[in-house]
Structure formats: C-alpha cells, structure tokens
Amino acid sequence: MHTHDVFNQVPPIFPFDSSRHPALIEGLHREGAGWAEDEVRELGRLAGDPRTQEWGRLVNENPPVLHTHDRFGNRIDEVEFHPYWHNLMEVAVSHGLHGAPWRDDRPGAHTARAAKLFAWGMSDAGHMCPISMTYAVVPALRHNPELAAKYEPLLASPVYDFGLREPSSKAGLIAGMSMTEKQGGSDVRANTTTATPLSDGTYRIVGHKWFTSHPMGDMFLTLAQAPGGLSCFLLPRVLPDGTRNALRIQRLKDKLGNKSNASSELEYENAIGWLVGQEGAGVKTIIEMVNMTRLDCVIGSATVMRTGAVFATHHARHRKAFGKHLVDQPAMRNVLADLVIESDAAATVMMRLAGATDRADSDPAEAALRRIALAVTKYWVCKRAPAHAAEALECFGGNGYAEESGMPRLYREAPLMSIWEGSGNVAALDALRAMGRQPETVEAFFDEVNRSRGANRYLDDAIDRIGKELTDFADIEYRARRIVELMALVLQGAQLVRHGHAAVADAFCTTRFGGDWGIAFGTLPTGVDTESILQRAYVD
Incomplete structure (x- = not known):
C-alpha cells in the first residue's frame, strides 16, 4: 500500500572535495607550500569519495579485535583490523602524511603535510593516530643518532608494510607512543615502570602503560625510571634476532569515539x-614528540569544525521548513555563519602554526x-571543537542524532583532541610555564599579534588586555584558562x-x-555579512 511520497530530503553531499x-x-600558499596544492586537492577528492566514506563508516562500525593467544595457546598479542583500515592507512602513508617532511627538504614541507592531513582527515579520524605518532617520533628519536640513522628512513618511507617483522627488514615503519600510567596520567614523573641497564647497552623494561596508541605499531617511544631518573626508550615489537619483544597487550580501550583505532x-x-x-x-626528550602531536591535535579539531560547518550548511541549503530553505531562515543563518567563522579561525591559525614549524629550525623568533x-x-581550538560539533549536529534536528x-x-x-597530549589544564599551565621559563616566547x-594593530579597535583592546593579565601575577595559575583563552583568540x-x-575577520573581532x-553559537549581531561568510562553506 502506498502511504506517502518521499520529498524534502537532503541529497547526499558526497562526492565532494574536502580541500x-x-x-x-x-x-x-601564504606559508610557502603552494607547490603541494595539487596533492592536497587530490587527497580532498579522495576523502570525499563515497567509497572512502564507506571505508570510514565500516572501520568504525567494526572496531579492531585483540587476540592475545593463538589456537595453540601461544601468546601473540595481535590486533585484527577491518580490511578497510589498511586501505585508509595505505593512502595516508603513500601520500606522506606520516613522515614526508623528514624526507623532503623543500620549504613548506610541514605546511604541505598539515594541509594534506586536514584534507584527508574527513575520511576517518582513528587511523590518523598512528599516522600522527609516526610523524612525531622522528624529532625525539634524533636524540639517539644511531637509532635515527637506522630507522628514520623507514619511518618516512611512503610504503605501508603491515605485519609483525623485525623493523629493519620492512619497507616502511609505523611508530607509537606509550607514556601514561594508571596512577599518574599526565603526571608522567609519577611513572613506576623501571628500566634496568644491561651489559649490551640495552635496558630491561618492567611495568605497565595505561594508554598505548596503536599497539600494532612497529616500535614505540616510552618512559621508564632508569638509575639516572625518568628516561625515554625505544621499544620495537620484534627484536633484532627476530623474537617478539615482551610487550603484552592487556586489553583494548572501549572509547567514546575513535573506534577504528586500537588504543x-x-x-x-x-x-x-x-x-x-x-x-x-625523558620528559625533555619525549616532549619533542608531544609538540608535534599537539600540532596534529589542532589540525584534527580544525578538521572536525570544517566538517561540521560544511555538513550543516549543506543540510540547511537543501532542507525546507516553514516555507523556506533552512539556510534562508534568519535564526539558522546566524548559527551557520557563526560555525563558519569559528571554522575559518581554526584553519587560519592552524596553517600559521604549520608555517612556524617549517621555519623553527632556522629562525629563533619562529621557534619561540x-x-x-x-x-x-x-x-583553545581543541576546547571549541566539541561545542562546535554539537551545534552542527543540532542543525540537522533529530536527523543529526541518527x-x-x-x-x-x-x-x-570532537572531545579527543582536547584530552590527547595534555587536557585543558595541562595545556593552559604549559603555556604559562613556557612564558615564565622562556621570556622570548612572550616577545x-x-x-606576531602587533602586526595586526590598527586594523580593528576591538582586537587592539584585546591585545592590551593580555598585557595587563600577564603583568598581574596574583593567582595566575587560577586564571590560567582565562589568560590562555584570550591569547588564543x-x-x-x-x-x-x-x-x-x-x-569573517570583522564578525570574529x-x-x-x-x-x-x-x-x-548563533548569537551574532545584526549587520554581519552572513552571505559572504556562508559562501565559504559551500562545496557545490
């Protein structure tokens, strides 16, 4: 029996170019990596391809499975992934998202990689974890030149070579990080894992790790208490003699999101x-890795915001309510424009940070x-992503909850990036610590911000307020979030x-x-040029 006609439905947004x-x-282009535009756009088209989106859906609906033993009772500690996980990893690795800047000395290599990560990130967030870890491990590994010479070319290799084998025998490597413990969390100096030196120059590591990213990586950086204090170590899953290192996977985390990845x-x-x-x-060494992954947290949050803004705007342009398309309803228009403003702000500062990363080795001011x-x-950007995602979801009404x-x-x-590599308080206090220990960072x-003076009076006033906040040392840790939020804005x-x-700039300020x-979101004042702002989220 025919009961009704289907109409007023939003067409699929895919395929589209996420770049x-x-x-x-x-x-x-501004940060010196215009040479990578063709590859960025290629990845954008791949990410927005319906087939790729199906990969992302299925790897999240079919999360990885831990096999601690084989059928004979032998300990194997293997994680089985959905086959599409490997498809996603192969695309990411072949395009250098995991390590291209370490083998490409062109100016703008880190900026190019950031843009590619952003464009491809809409496919699936979970596999970005091992990609990010592999990218970030290299600066820390260079603290041991012998290990870096042996493994860095393989960590930067564009070949995805999955499987349990001795690292130097593989065509490409994936790395992970293992820092936090049950009793300490972010307070890694409270770690109890021990490292005992052996006669051959190696160390025997005994202890536990509460969070290990991507346990099927080929090698991990970890922290342990050596005789000289908390130290950083490289642990391969397979030792040079071909035997398995004694890394026992106790269980996989049942996480809120990031389901496709096997934490x-x-x-x-x-x-x-x-x-x-x-x-x-150890902390000084591994912070080299943490700093790189923090950049990826910003990129990930900016990707979440861009995705939410684009999806919500697409829905509103094609869905009618009360006689108009949603995008033409003034209240919805206000919300969508505000979401686009936040997304643009995140992406713009993200690219500036990537550019600073490119120039940090040669320019002390950029390093500071x-x-x-x-x-x-x-x-700040990672803190904004969950609220942004919630508002974007609400633009769909009940359909967004499905x-x-x-x-x-x-x-x-969305919440992951704010937690990963230092939750809100850790990040805010780290900013205060940087300014206290390295005054050149304040300068x-x-x-940087004074280059924009005179363009907007509200921005000028905000810059002045930062100066007042930083010269008032009373209860400064209590005010950490307030200060850092203002600085980020x-x-x-x-x-x-x-x-x-x-x-966008006028409305933001x-x-x-x-x-x-x-x-x-959605409380912009009258007079904002919402049409020009919304045009920045149109993908057709």
Whole structure:
C-alpha cells in the first residue's frame, strides 16, 4: 500500500572535495607550500569519495579485535583490523602524511603535510593516530643518532608494510607512543615502570602503560625510571634476532569515539629497549614528540569544525521548513555563519602554526612563537571543537542524532583532541610555564599579534588586555584558562585581520572581543555579512 511520497530530503553531499576550503588553500600558499596544492586537492577528492566514506563508516562500525593467544595457546598479542583500515592507512602513508617532511627538504614541507592531513582527515579520524605518532617520533628519536640513522628512513618511507617483522627488514615503519600510567596520567614523573641497564647497552623494561596508541605499531617511544631518573626508550615489537619483544597487550580501550583505532593497555614483562637521549632527560626528550602531536591535535579539531560547518550548511541549503530553505531562515543563518567563522579561525591559525614549524629550525623568533602559540592554540581550538560539533549536529534536528547522518561519529570524536597530549589544564599551565621559563616566547607572541594593530579597535583592546593579565601575577595559575583563552583568540583574530576574509575577520573581532555576542553559537549581531561568510562553506 502506498502511504506517502518521499520529498524534502537532503541529497547526499558526497562526492565532494574536502580541500575546497579557502582558508586552507590560502594558507598553503601564504606559508610557502603552494607547490603541494595539487596533492592536497587530490587527497580532498579522495576523502570525499563515497567509497572512502564507506571505508570510514565500516572501520568504525567494526572496531579492531585483540587476540592475545593463538589456537595453540601461544601468546601473540595481535590486533585484527577491518580490511578497510589498511586501505585508509595505505593512502595516508603513500601520500606522506606520516613522515614526508623528514624526507623532503623543500620549504613548506610541514605546511604541505598539515594541509594534506586536514584534507584527508574527513575520511576517518582513528587511523590518523598512528599516522600522527609516526610523524612525531622522528624529532625525539634524533636524540639517539644511531637509532635515527637506522630507522628514520623507514619511518618516512611512503610504503605501508603491515605485519609483525623485525623493523629493519620492512619497507616502511609505523611508530607509537606509550607514556601514561594508571596512577599518574599526565603526571608522567609519577611513572613506576623501571628500566634496568644491561651489559649490551640495552635496558630491561618492567611495568605497565595505561594508554598505548596503536599497539600494532612497529616500535614505540616510552618512559621508564632508569638509575639516572625518568628516561625515554625505544621499544620495537620484534627484536633484532627476530623474537617478539615482551610487550603484552592487556586489553583494548572501549572509547567514546575513535573506534577504528586500537588504543590499548600494555604490560612490559622484561621487554628490551634502547635509550633515547640521556638518562633522566625523558620528559625533555619525549616532549619533542608531544609538540608535534599537539600540532596534529589542532589540525584534527580544525578538521572536525570544517566538517561540521560544511555538513550543516549543506543540510540547511537543501532542507525546507516553514516555507523556506533552512539556510534562508534568519535564526539558522546566524548559527551557520557563526560555525563558519569559528571554522575559518581554526584553519587560519592552524596553517600559521604549520608555517612556524617549517621555519623553527632556522629562525629563533619562529621557534619561540611556535612554542607559545602551539600551547595556547592547542588549548583553545581543541576546547571549541566539541561545542562546535554539537551545534552542527543540532542543525540537522533529530536527523543529526541518527548514526546514518554521520554527525554522531563526528560528535564523539570532537572531545579527543582536547584530552590527547595534555587536557585543558595541562595545556593552559604549559603555556604559562613556557612564558615564565622562556621570556622570548612572550616577545614573539606580541610581535606576531602587533602586526595586526590598527586594523580593528576591538582586537587592539584585546591585545592590551593580555598585557595587563600577564603583568598581574596574583593567582595566575587560577586564571590560567582565562589568560590562555584570550591569547588564543587574539592570535586567531590577528591572523584573520591580516589574512582572512574581511566579513569573517570583522564578525570574529566584533563578537569575540567587542562583546556583541552571546554564549551559544548563533548569537551574532545584526549587520554581519552572513552571505559572504556562508559562501565559504559551500562545496557545490
């Protein structure tokens, strides 16, 4: 029996080019990596291909499975992934998202990689974890030149070579990180895992790790207490003699999101490791890795925001309610424009941070800016992503709460970046610590934002407020979030005023600094050029 006709339904957004983002492409050229535009766009088209989207859906609906033993009772500690996981990894590795800057000395290599990660990130967030870890391990590994010479070419290889084999025998390697423990969390100096030196120069590692990213990686950086204090070690899954290292996977984490990735708890039962850096310098050594993954947290959050803004705008352009398309309803228009403003701000500052990463080795001012700007941006952009995802989901109404819309997966993923590599308080306090220990970072920050002085009076006033906040040391840790939030907003505003779309920059400064804004998204004042802003989220 025919009961009704189906109409007023939104057409699929796929296929589309996820790299079709003005702030991304403009930033790519501005930061000296325009040479990578063709590959960025190729990855954008791949990410928005319906087949790729199906890969992403299925790897999240069929999460990895841990097999601790084989059928004979032998300990194997293997994780089985859905076959499409390997498809996603192969695309990411072949395009150098895991390590191209370490084998490509062209100016802008890190910026190119950031743009590619952003474009491809809409496919699936879970496999970005091992990709990010592999990218980030190289600067830390260089603290042991012998190990770096042996493994860095393989960590940067464009070949995805999955399987349990001795690392130097493989065509390409994937790395992981294993830092936190049950009793300490972010307080890694409270770690109890021990490292005992052996006569051959290696160390025997005994203890546990509460979070190990991607336990099927070929090697891991880990922290353990050596005789000289907390130290950093490299542990391969397979030792040079071909035997398995004693890394025991206790269980996989049942996480809120990031379902396709196999985060785990790991036990070291007399595992063998190689010292990276000096004994007692573990935090100093591994922070090289953490700093790189913090950049990826910003990229991941910016990707979440761009995805939410584009999906919500697409839905509103094709869905009618009360006689108009949703996008033409004034209240919805306000919400969508606000989401696009936030997304543009995140992407614009993300590209500036990638550019600073490219120049940090040769320019002390850029190194200092990167140190402080990365800390404040990691705090704020990652903190905004969950609220942004929730508002984007709500634009769909009840349809957004259904799994098949794709919005619940985006919503579940959004909080991760704020937690990963230092949750909000850790990131905010790290920013204060950087300014206290490295005064040049404060100078670099003000040099950067002062380049935008005179363009917007609200931004100018906000820059002045930062100066007052930083000269008041009373209860400064209590005020850490307040200070760092303002610094992050000012940095975003300064980038938008100099490089962004005029309508976006004006609306951002008027609302975020001028006080003409509410608490929720969608409280922009009248007079905002919403049409120009919304055009930046149109993908057809």
